[in-house]
Amino acid sequence: MVDLHHDPVVRMPLRVRYHECDQQGIVFNANYLAYADMAAFEFYKVVFGSTSYITDRGVDLVVAETNLVYRRSARFEDELVVGLSIERIGTTSLLIGIRIHRDDELVLEGVNRYVWVDVAYHRPTPPPGDVRSLLDAAAS
Template identity: 45%
Template sequence: MPAAVPFTHPLRVRYNECDPQGVVFNANYVVYVDVTITELWRALFGSYQRFVEATGVDVVVADLQLRFRASARFDDELEVTLTPALTSASSVTSQIAIDRSGTRILEGTIRHVCVDARALTKVPAPALMRDALGAAAAA
């Protein structure tokens, strides 16, 4: 069954993710996005590794843009939401939103490019990805 789009994954801020002021260190937001993408791939394909094995295609980050609107702190419950869409023959762009208690604290985009898993050369998105993202968007 395809994952619903947008796809939301809950996370709780851990103590080690905070700076000495008790605020989430900015680089950890990228980790939160990466964890959510991994969970999206798990929901769509069983796991990221299964997707790569089935298609011979890997995805690499080509562009990442984040806009910080507020800070998260230790033990905050966050919801990381991704809304992926094929934006070219070989690219998937996901809208990113991170919310805390219904308040948007971060927004942005991340663009992944499909590459041959061995040669690391750009390739078109495989049918499995196109079908899953299309079915998820329709759900």
């Protein structure tokens, strides 16, 4: 079960497109991860000022684990808001909470656990101090 405690750092609105739905007219489950990934780029801009800030410092984030709980169905042309929150900052990992709402209704909640890796070898590594400081500031 997902247990999110923190407020979103970023809220990204989107409208469900026809090709994102299955034959029942419901958003295909994998597209919720695509929505979270799209919001992650907004997250980078809000927290770090740009999408390339962390890679310019020789580190990157890769998804190591995902846990999603589908609460309601979203459909073609629904207006959704994807919220991402910082749930935990570890030594070499980062837990990002995902909440997707349609108005006040929770459609999905979940978490992505990211691992910091060096860009050259893709091995786990702690983020640089300035990166961690910006995350700490965004989380408070």
